[in-house]
Amino acid sequence: MTPIEILLDKVLTINILNVWLIAKIFVLLALGVYIAFAFMVAKEVKLMTKTLIGVFNLPIKILSYIHLVLTIIIFLLALKIL
């Protein structure tokens, strides 16, 4: 077989390990987008607390940061175990 034929053979062969690798990449991409969303939520909470200033502003800000940290933890967990 020529080198090109060997390369095509490797790429086109559906290996069960490749399927889970592709699934892992998709899951990590989804979690990456989710981290961006969680970051946006934290930013928006900051804006909301500037508009309406009250007693619960600090706990809500902390909750938004906890949400962001949780998302990052799950991303790292997926990176490690998948």
Added chain:
Amino acid sequence: MPDVYVAPKKPVLNLKFKKKKAVRNLIPKRLKKSLDQIGLEPGTNSLGAFQTLPEKISFSIQDGEETIILLLRRHLITNLNWLILTALMVLTPLLLKVFPLLDFLPLRFQLIAVLMWYLFIISFVFEKFLSWFFNVYIITDERLIDVDFFSLVYREVSQAKIDKIQDVTYKTGGLIRTLFNFGDIFVQTAGKVQQIEFECIPKPTKVVKLINSLMSQEEQEKIEGRIR
């Protein structure tokens, strides 16, 4: 050397009582009388949907001398839909024991799938809470303010001065609204913002009475020449 003057020691008062009294002492007599007639007392529940003379709350465009009389949110019962949905979503992974939909996935993928599901639930609940908590309607001694966060990225703040209000209408109907005493208030103004809507707020009749009272007081102040 003997002291020239020794100040008498003041007795320590109950701070809670002092604060509540201080809040009421800041508002003018006329307004105090109106609030008493309507039956509005200062409350202490910061998570409530109907707060009279709320303490330690302000908003970004508030003037120095402006007093927040009412801070309103949608009635708590309007959150029932998403609370029930959340409860169902939390229990959904338990169904996997009966209907093994994820069994074709390796265990590690199943774990991550369940974690991602609960993360989604946390985001959903947080977003709904933020939407309820920060979408407020504020009535001050000078104006009405409607703060709307339509989504996480779009904010609209509408305001109307009390002396520009032309018409106040309230609407309440249906079994749930009558049972829990909440409704909508529509305020027509002569300003750029023609209508301000207060949706699903508790005790709409009291709110309308307050707005009418504030309008009378503004007219009285205009006649007396005490415009701020």
